[in-house]
Structure formats: structure tokens, C-alpha cells
Amino acid sequence: MDISKKMHAEQSNKKLFEQAKNYAFDYSNSIAERHVFPSNKAISDLIQFNEDMPSHSGNSSDILEQLHRLGSPATTAHTGGRYFGFVTGGVLPVTLATKWLTDFWDQNTALQVMSPITSKLEEICERWLQQLLGLPESTVAGFVSGSSSAIFCGLAAARLRIYQNLGWDFNKQGHNGAPPVRIIAGQDIHGAVIKAVALLGFGLDNIEWVAGDDQGRIDTTQIPQLDNSCIVMLQAGNVNSGAFDPFDDICDQANAVGAWVHIDGAFGLWAAGTERLKHLTKGVHKAHSWSVDGHKTLNTPYDSGILLCRDKEALITALQASGAYLTSSYSDNRDGMLYTPEMSRRARAVELWAALKYLGKSGVDALVFGLHERAVQFAQELNAVGFSIINDVVFNQVLVSPSEEDHVTQKLLETIQASGECWAGSSIWKGKKVIRISVCSWATSEQDISRSVKAFVDARNAISER
Structure with a gap:
């Protein structure tokens, strides 16, 4: 045959x-x-x-x-209840089933004429995200692979607009001879931001670093004088501590002088969609662009990144491809490739639509706050059996310091990981090795937390007997 x-x-x-x-x-x-x-x-x-x-x-x-x-x-x-590494989300059953169906569709979401259904659902997701997160009505969305790509898109839009502020057409003139653009970032900013800064040609040596507090929040008193050549990088959810930068005042300063603010909210921006945690994101709507993942806190399947930008013209001009066969195919509806670096993309927004449709606003609140509750439980139960928690558990992140000696912490972590009972990662926090716990799955129950705490205790007992 x-x-x-x-x-x-x-x-x-x-x-x-x-x-x-x-x-x-x-x-x-x-x-x-x-x-x-x-x-x-x-x-x-x-x-x-x-x-x-x-x-x-x-x-x-x-x-x-x-x-x-x-x-x-x-x-x-990681689709179970005891994986706590790398802020890796679980997967809602409805979104997994949706992914099965859309895998059979196998749609390419570049243009509306290539997939009317995905064009429509991207449009719906864009509007629902505006409503859920309290963002300006002018906000548009690009559906990409993850926050690394979303940050890149946000900074590309920022680059175009800031250079325009300075009388420079970046798309035509490029970097050669361009006026300087200032990048302002906290010392605890995520590595994906640093990567995007490098990829876009700003130069890492040109970042103006701002000190942070003991939780990794940027210190507003240390921010330099801003002007219309500045791109300010903030974060909703420090990747270690879970802390949120003070957006309100910083955004006011930036907006007063024509600077651009990008908020990296890979897992933390979803707090804006909750009643009980949205205080963490006060002023977040005053920024110009935001990056967030569906595949983390919202528990959509991998991969699902989202770029949100209130300056549609800057985003499209920065990212738009050209070609006779393309321009003749644009529609009066949503053509998804205008908002992303890629042309061909899988229909990831359909799974996001299913998650938002299934959860509704109350379900998002329950899911996100539930992750916080389990993180608090984890911290409390670990503390009760003698483990030191060194961060304020404001969201879903817990930092554990089992020992002043890094090699002891590493040995304990390896023993926990080898047990198969749960899995957490490590990090360096304020110069010290710590165990980093990220509670990020809807499937994590109170029993899962208690079982995982026992794994910590058992590991400590095992290494003390050697």
C-alpha cells in the first residue's frame, strides 16, 4: 500500500x-x-x-x-497536584478537551481568511481580557508562545513609539545614529526581560538598574528622573518571592513625561481579575503594555502567551509583515498575524476562550485565590514543622530556607525530588540558596500540600541520619 x-x-x-x-x-x-x-x-x-x-x-x-x-x-x-517547579501550570479539563478538538481542526491563525473561527475567538478573548483585567478599551492582544515572546512584542512596540517621540523612524532608520533610549529596570527583573532587551538591540550595559526591597519590589525612591526617552520595566509577581511592584505611582511618573511602561505579569497579572487579590495590581491599567501567560496561573494547555498593548498603532507598525500576497488578503476583521512576530501560529486562543468561558469572572477569582490559599497553607505547615519561610506569601510563591549552609539546602532538595512525592526547584535569593515553591495547578488540594510537607520532613530526617 x-x-x-x-x-x-x-x-x-x-x-x-x-x-x-x-x-x-x-x-x-x-x-x-x-x-x-x-x-x-x-x-x-x-x-x-x-x-x-x-x-x-x-x-x-x-x-x-x-x-x-x-x-x-x-x-x-505537572498536570497533577504536587508539582511546584518553575511556575508550571496545570491544565483545566475543558481546555484539554478543547485542545483535542482544535488539534483536529489544525488551524493556522495568521489571517481571518485562513480561519474565521480563530479570528473571531481571538477577538472575543481580547475583549474579555480587557474586561477581566481592567485594562483600557484601546488594548489589543497578540497570542504568542509565552511571556518571553510577549515581552519582546511589548518592547518592540515601545521601541517604535519612544523613538518616534524622539523624532526617529526606527523601522526605516534603525539603530545607526539613533538617539539614546533609556531602559529602567529593577534589579530583580525576570531574565526574559533581559533577553528581550538584548534581542532588540538596546544593550544590557545601557540598562539603568534600580535597587529593590527585601521582597524584590522596585524601590520607588531610587527611580531616576524619567523623560520621553524611557522604557520602564515593572513586574506583577516576582519569579521568586511573588511580590508586585508599586505600579500606581511609577506609571503616573512615566505618563507625565511620555515614557513607556511595560509590566511583566507572566503569572501575577491574573491577580487583577480577582476581588481578593487585585489590590496587588493597583494602577496596573496605567501601563502601556503587559505580558502574561495563560499556561501558568490560568491553567490553559501549553503553550499560551499573551501580549496586551494599549497602543495598537505602535504594536502593528513594529510587528507587521508586508508582501503583495499578504496585503491583498487582509480583512476588515481580526488578522492575528498583525499583533505577533509570527505569521503561522497554532490556534492557542481557542483554549484560552474555553478557559474564560468556562470559569467566568467568579471562576477566575476562585482559581487564582485558591492557588494563593494553597501557597499560604504550604508556608504555614512548613513553618509549623521548623522550616524557615523567608518571603511574604502574597501570591503563589513560597521561599524556604532549610539551612544557612547551601550544600545542606541542596542535599535536602535533591532528596525531596528523588522521593517522587513532590517536586520543587531551587533559586538564589539575596545571595543564599533556597527551595522555591510555585503553587500553580487547579488540581492541588489541601491533602496534596500536607503530603508534600511530609516529604520535606521525611527528607530532612533522612539526611540528618546520614
């Missing part, structure tokens, strides 16, 4: 998809008791994937079987 006939048969008889469904359900049904991090055997078994490129077409069923047999045990169980 030639390969075309073979694929038509597989498409029509559905056995292959039933097999995949059964494997998926097998994985999902075991997620609660699965080791949170793969065993050494599961990782070593991955060597079986090492082979030369096949000369001939393979058997689809065998390919899926191998992938499930070897691949599923080698995953991190």
Missing part, C-alpha cells in the same frame, strides 16, 4: 485515534499517584529512541505504543 492510501485508511477508520485516547486516559487516570518526576529507569530507557532515521514508513500503532510505553513514564506530572 502506498503511503497516501495508508494515511487515508488511518484517517477514516479511527483506530489510531482510539488508541491514542486510551493511552491518554491511562496517563490521566494514574496522574495522582504517578511519581512527580521520572525515575532513573524511565530516563535511562529513553536511550531506546536512539536510532537512525528509518528508511521506510513505520507502523502507526507501534509508534504510539512506543511513545506511551517509554514516553509517558519520562514525563513530569
